[in-house]
Amino acid sequence: MAYVCAKCGKQIKSLSEGLMCLYCGGRIILKERSSLAREVSTD
Numbered sequence: 001m002a003y004v005c006a007k008c009g010k011q012i013k014s015l016s017e018g019l020m021c022l023y024c025g026g027r028i029i030l031k032e033r034s035s036l037a038r039e040v041s042t043d
């Protein structure tokens, strides 16, 4: 399940220790909804 930072909008795929955006340091992380799951990178 992917997560999205509510501050910068970056997609966070791996949550390390605690909920924190790796890009801006924001702590508001939203669960990515299916409607927003448009861009899916190849795994």
Ligand SMILES: [Zn+2]
Residues within 6 Å of the ligand: 005, 006, 007, 008, 009, 010, 021, 022, 023, 024, 025, 026
């Ligand atoms: Zn962020």
